Amino acid sequence: xxxxxxxxxxxxxxxxxxxxxxxxxxxxxxxxxxxxxxxxxxxxxxxxxxxxxxxxxxxxxxxxxxxxxxxxxxxxxxxxxxxxxxxxxxxxxxxxxxxxxxxxxxxxxxxxxxxxxxxxxxxxxxxxxxxxxxxxxxxxxxxxxxxxxxxxxxxxxxxxxxxxxxxxxxxxxxxxxxxxxxxxxxxxxxxxxxxxxxxxxxxxxxxxxxxxxxxxxxxxxxxxxxxxxxxxxxxxxxxxxxxxxxxxxxxxxxxxxxxxxxxxxxxxxxxxxxxxxxxxxxxxxxxxxxxxxxxxxxxxxxxxxxxxxxxxxxxxxxxxxxxxxxxxxxxxxxxxxxxxxxxxxxxxxxxxxxxxxxxxxxxxxxxxxxxxxxxxxxxxxxxxxxxxxxxxxxxxxxxxxxxxxxxxxxxxxxxx
Numbered sequence: 079x080x081x082x083x084x085x086x087x088x089x090x091x092x093x094x095x096x097x098x099x100x101x102x103x104x105x106x107x108x109x110x111x112x113x114x115x116x117x118x119x120x121x122x123x124x125x126x127x128x129x130x131x132x133x134x135x136x137x138x139x140x141x142x143x144x145x146x147x148x149x150x151x152x153x154x155x156x157x158x159x160x161x162x163x164x165x166x167x168x169x170x171x172x173x174x175x176x177x178x179x180x181x182x183x184x185x186x187x188x189x190x191x192x193x194x195x196x197x198x199x200x201x202x203x204x205x206x207x208x209x210x211x212x213x214x215x216x217x218x219x220x221x222x223x224x225x226x227x228x229x230x231x232x233x234x235x236x237x238x239x240x241x242x243x244x245x246x247x248x249x250x251x252x253x254x255x256x257x258x259x260x261x262x263x264x265x266x267x268x269x270x271x272x273x274x275x276x277x278x279x280x281x282x283x284x285x286x287x288x289x290x291x292x293x294x295x296x297x298x299x300x301x302x303x304x305x306x307x308x309x310x311x312x313x314x315x316x317x318x319x320x321x322x323x324x325x326x327x328x329x330x331x332x333x334x335x336x337x338x339x340x341x342x343x344x345x346x347x348x349x350x351x352x353x354x355x356x357x358x359x360x361x362x363x364x365x366x367x368x369x370x371x372x373x374x375x376x377x378x379x380x381x382x383x384x385x386x387x388x389x390x391x392x393x394x395x396x397x398x399x400x401x402x403x404x405x406x407x408x409x410x411x412x413x414x415x416x417x418x419x420x421x422x423x424x425x426x427x428x429x430x431x432x433x434x435x436x437x438x439x440x441x442x443x444x445x446x447x448x449x450x451x452x453x454x455x456x457x458x459x460x461x462x463x464x465x466x467x468x469x470x471x472x473x474x475x476x477x478x479x480x481x482x483x484x485x486x487x488x489x490x491x492x493x494x
Contacts, residue, residue, distance in 0.1 A: 082196070083146050083155040084109055087138035090162065090210035091130025092218060094289045096339065096436070099221055100125035103213020104138030106145065109158070116141040117229055119213040121221025127436075128338050131163040132184035134210065135170070139191040157197050162204040162211075164363055165338035171199045177336045201363075204341075289434035290475040290483075293425075294340060295446045296330060296358070296438055298350040299323030300468040307384060311442075312373040313411055314381025316349045323350065326469035326493055327357035333471075333492035334438065335361045342432055345440040346372040354469070355440040366440075371424030374442035378411025403458035414444070414458055421448045429476045449474055453482035469493060 086109045091102035100123065106116040118137040122130060139157065146155045161167055168174040169185055176185050204211065217227040300323035303310045310317065319327060334340050344367045345355035355366045380388045388396050388408075398405040403414040421444075428437065439449075447461045453474045454460070466472070466488055473486040 085115065085142045085145070085155050085157050087135075087142055087157055087159045088161070088202075088207055088210045089131070089134035089138040089159065090207050090214045091127060091132070091134040092211070092214045092289060092434075093125055093127045093130055094218060095124075096289075096292070097124050097126045098289075099123070099218055100127070100130040101214050101217030101221060101227070102130045102134030102137060103210045103215075103217060104134045104141060105209050105213065106138060106141045114209075115145060117213060117232065119217040119227040119232070121217045121226055123221070126180070126339075128163070128165055128178070129180055129184065130214065131161065131166050132181060132188065134214065135159065135161065135166055136184065136188050136191065139188060139197070143191055154192055154196055157192060159197060159199045160202045160207065161199070162202055162207045164201055167199045167201045168363070170197075174335065178338070181338075290477045291429045291432050291434065292436045292473060292475045292485075293428070293439045293449065294334075294436060295449060295472040295474065296354065296440045297443060297446055297466055297468060297470050298346075298348075298354040298440060299326035299330075301350050303382065304468050308382055309377040309380040309384075309388070309407075311375045311377040311381055311411070311444075312348060313376035313378055318349050319353045323468065324353070324357070327354040329493050330354070330469055330471070331358040331361035334358055339436050340364070340438045341435045342437045343367065343440065344369045344372065344428065344437060346374065346442060346445070348373055348442070351440045351442065355438070358438060358440070369424055369428070371420050371427075372439065372441040372445050375414070375417050375444045376407075376411040378407035379409030380407045380411065400462070414448075414461060417444055418448050418452070418458070421445050422452060425449060425452070425476075433478075446472055450484055450487060453484050464488070 086107040087104060088107065089102070089104040091100065093100040099121070101119065101121045103119040104117070105114055107113065108115055118141050120133070120137070122133060138159065142155050142157050159170075165174070169176050169181065170188060176182050213227070213232065216232055220227045299319045301310065301317040302320050303317055304320075304323070340358070340362060343355055343359050343362070343364050345351045347368050347370055351372070352366070352368070359366045379392065383391070392408040395405075395408040399407060403418070406413045428439070443466050444461070446466055447464050450464065450472060451458070451460050464487070467490050469490070471486060471489040471492070473484070475483045475485055477483070
């Protein structure tokens with residue numbers, strides 16, 4: 079009996095603006111030799127990252143099927159899909175529900191190309207998906223010139239040594255929980271009741287700026303001090319989330335899982351942020367990177383006090399603090415000017431490290447307000463004119479030309 083052909087598919091998609099000018103890339107590889115058997119790429123106009131990634135998967139599956147002439151007669155290929163999109167891999171494996179209406183028809187189309195028992199899925203880091211990533215970027219570059227991608231001009235294969243993909247396919251059959259069962263659950267997920275789509279926010283991006291580094295800014299959930307509006311910084315106790323705060327963190331995790339846009343997570347070192355970030359990370363299957371520069375202001379002797387208590391005990395110091403960004407709280411805390419320098423240095427480091435990525439930044443009131451203030455070019459006193467609720471979401475995008483765009487501020491819709 080003839081053994082079915084085996085292929086590895088690597089696929090990717092991107093959007094310069096999310097939504098913005100988008101394209102996908104896919105490559106079919108011989109797992110034994112690492113040889114590239116087929117490439118596909120296309121500029122698809124304005125779309126989101128997730129739509130482009132799904133279209134890359136579809137193109138890869140179709141290319142693999144086309145390599146086997148007798149596929150329709152039951153001699154189709156066995157395929158192992160490798161992608162750096164956690165959303166696509168988890169949804170097509172049946173472990174995550176398919177909630178967004180734009181994703182449902184694309185997932186259904188992908189599931190129809192080959193039998194569920196013939197396809198397995200694996201998440202890989204972005205740096206191991208360079209071939210498909212380059213194809214997607216070539217397609218977007220071509221679209222910017224008003225053209226479509228052509229294989230003859232591609233240099234994508236130069237990014238991927240053959241040895242990195244010469245690997246055997248995992249088994250495609252087995253007990254419940256294997257690829258076949260997962261694909262069946264993925265199809266079933268398409269028929270579950272789905273919530274309404276999350277509206278896109280922000281302005282379009284000029285295609286020549288490239289994909290921005292987007293910071294999705296999540297304030298930590300409530301602690302026991304939050305409802306009482308007590309100063310809670312980095313110089314006193316390190317409170318944990320309250321029961322309400324833990325519920326808020328879970329609501330945020332559910333919302334980010336549904337949107338499928340977060341690719342990395344960084345957090346303040348303080349416990350309330352680490353717990354909030356941990357809830358999201360567990361849902362998305364990501365790791366949390368701790369950034370010391372994201373900690374809250376050190377409020378000195380004001381830690382744990384209400385504004386009224388500070389007014390009563392340290393009135394002159396409070397007046398000076400409200401009047402000047404260089405004034406420090408009583409007892410040697412941090413000034414807003416010092417916090418701004420720390421936060422700006424952390425921002426610049428993260429922008430460089432996560433260029434073109436969407437990063438969930440879990441931090442506190444002052445760092446978030448500072449990032450928004452700096453993005454707007456607003457004066458320090460604007461910090462007192464922004465409302466920022468517990469577990470609220472804000473967003474700032476940073477472009478290659480050095481400019482920034484505030485896309486969202488104090489969104490709490492996921493908590494309702």
